[in-house]
Every structure is written in C-alpha cells, then in structure tokens.
Amino acid sequence: AQSVTQPDIHITVSEGASLELRCNYSYGATPYLFWYVQSPGQGLQLLLKYFSGDTLVQGIKGFEAEFKRSQSSFNLRKPSVHWSDAAEYFCAVGPPPSNAGNMLTFGGGTRLMVKP
Amino acid sequence: DGGITQSPKYLFRKEGQNVTLSCEQNLNHDAMYWYRQDPGQGLRLIYYSQIVNDFQKGDIAEGYSVSREKKESFPLTVTSAQKNPTAFYLCASSGQSGGPQHFGDGTRLSIL
Numbered sequence: 001a002q003s004v005t006q007p008d009i010h011i012t013v014s015e016g017a018s019l020e021l022r023c024n025y026s027y028g029a030t031p032y033l034f035w036y037v038q039s040p041g042q043g044l045q046l047l048l049k050y051f052s053g054d055t056l057v058q059g060i061k062g063f064e065a066e067f068k069r070s071q072s073s074f075n076l077r078k079p080s081v082h083w084s085d086a087a088e089y090f091c092a093v094g095p096p097p098s099n100a101g102n103m104l105t106f107g108g109g110t111r112l113m114v115k116p
Numbered sequence: 117d118g119g120i121t122q123s124p125k126y127l128f129r130k131e132g133q134n135v136t137l138s139c140e141q142n143l144n145h146d147a148m149y150w151y152r153q154d155p156g157q158g159l160r161l162i163y164y165s166q167i168v169n170d171f172q173k174g175d176i177a178e179g180y181s182v183s184r185e186k187k188e189s190f191p192l193t194v195t196s197a198q199k200n201p202t203a204f205y206l207c208a209s210s211g212q213s214g215g216p217q218h219f220g221d222g223t224r225l226s227i228l
Contacts, residue, residue, distance in 0.1 A: 009156070034216055043120075043206055043219035044159075090158060102147065102210040102217060108158040 002027045004093050004107035012113040013081050021076040021110050023091030033074045034092040034104065035065055044090060050074065051097060061085070086114045118143045122207050122220035128228045129194065129201060137192045137223045139207035146210075148190035149217065152176060153204040162205075165190055194225060202226050 003026045032051045036044040048059025055067040065076045088111045094104040120141045129135045147166045151159040161174030165184040179198025194201045204224050208217040
C-alpha cells in the first residue's frame with residue numbers, strides 16, 4: 001500500500017531563514033510526487049510536481065524539491081522564508097500520469113510558522 | 117478563469133438532516149474527488165469519479181453519497197447516518213492526462 005509520512009507536524013522558522021520540509025513515501029512503482037500548500041480556510045494550491053527528469057524540481061513562490069529515490073524522499077526547500085509562507089504544507093504521492101485520473105495519497109501535513 | 121467552485125462556504129446541519137455540498141468545475145476534467153479534512157489531519161478520500169455516471173467509494177464513504185450526472189458537477193450529500201460530520205470538505209478534479217489535482221476553496225460543515 002502506498003503511504004506518505006511528513007515527520008514534522010509543526011515547524012517554526014525566522015523570516016529570512018532557510019526551510020526544509022521532509023517527506024518520505026512508500027510506493028510500489030515509479031511515484032508521481034506533489035507538494036501542495038494550504039492557507040487557513042482555503043483549498044490546496046499546487047507548489048510543484050515530479051515524475052521524471054531532473055531530480056531537483058522548481059516550483060512556484062521560490063520553492064524547490066529534490067527527489068531521492070534511494071531514500072524514498074521528496075523534501076521541499078526554500079532558501080529564504082517570507083512571512084507570507086506561513087501555511088500548512090502537504091506532500092502527496094500518486095501513480096504515473098495516465099488516462100485513469102490521478103488517485104493521490106496525502107501526508108498528514110506540516111504547519112509552518114514564521115517568526116518576524 | 118477556469119477553476120473549481122464549492123458552495124456554500126459554510127453550512128450547518130441539524131440533527132437527522134441530510135445536507136448537500138456543491139462542487140462545480142469548468143476545467144473540462146474527467147475525474148473529480150471529495151476529501152474530508154479534520155483539524156491537524158491530512159486529507160481523507162470520501163468518493164471519487166473518473167467519468168460521468170460512475171463513481172467509487174474512497175476510504176471513508178460511510179454516511180456519504182454522491183452523484184455524477186454531468187461532467188462539471190459532483191455534489192456530495194452528507195446523510196444523517198454520518199454521526200460526526202463536522203469537518204472541512206474539499207472537492208478536487210484532475211484531467212484525463214493524469215495531471216495534478218486542482219482544489220476548490222472548501223466547505224466547512226458544522227452541527228447546530
């Protein structure tokens with residue numbers, strides 16, 4: 001069965017500091033990996049996705065993620081955090097792109113707080 | 117602009133009452149999904165539909181029902197059999213090419 005683990009429930013960083021959010025997955029085939037962000041009371045917005053190619057993926061809002069197959073990880077990073085980055089972040093895994101929709105399994109989320 | 121519209125934003129349910137949450141998309145996506153989100157938890161799949169007039173149960177379908185009569189619409193009914201319906205409900209859709217899921221802004225359901 002597929003699963004996603006986000007080990008850190010809460011993370012607090014100072015504005016301007018670097019950020020890394022961890023994501024470990026379990027999936028029996030080549031995974032299709034995603035990071036989403038959710039502001040309070042809102043839906044999820046896609047930050048970036050990875051299926052193949054360069055293992056360092058660039059996303060929106062200055063975020064990037066690195067796929068490491070040997071570690072089953074897909075960690076999200078940002079060099080300098082802004083106060084507006086405070087939100088909840090979700091990692092998700094799904095099957096390779098196909099015509100059968102895209103069933104995702106989500107991690108439990110990491111809530112990011114940013115100190116001024 | 118294309119997107120997913122969920123309504124209402126807030127909904128209150130009385131004891132023994134069924135309520136229906138609306139989800140409409142104009143992205144021309146074939147697949148649609150309903151998730152439940154509880155405080156501090158991730159998303160749990162309630163139902164999904166990959167094509168019109170067809171849908172499947174997700175991980176927590178008990179106490180919920182759906183229909184998919186049109187490609188654009190995937191309403192969720194929370195029935196009186198769902199004893200703990202208070203949650204944030206999210207609707208999503210994805211295209212035929214298996215691209216990422218796009219989400220609506222959610223409906224928060226509470227008990228009166």
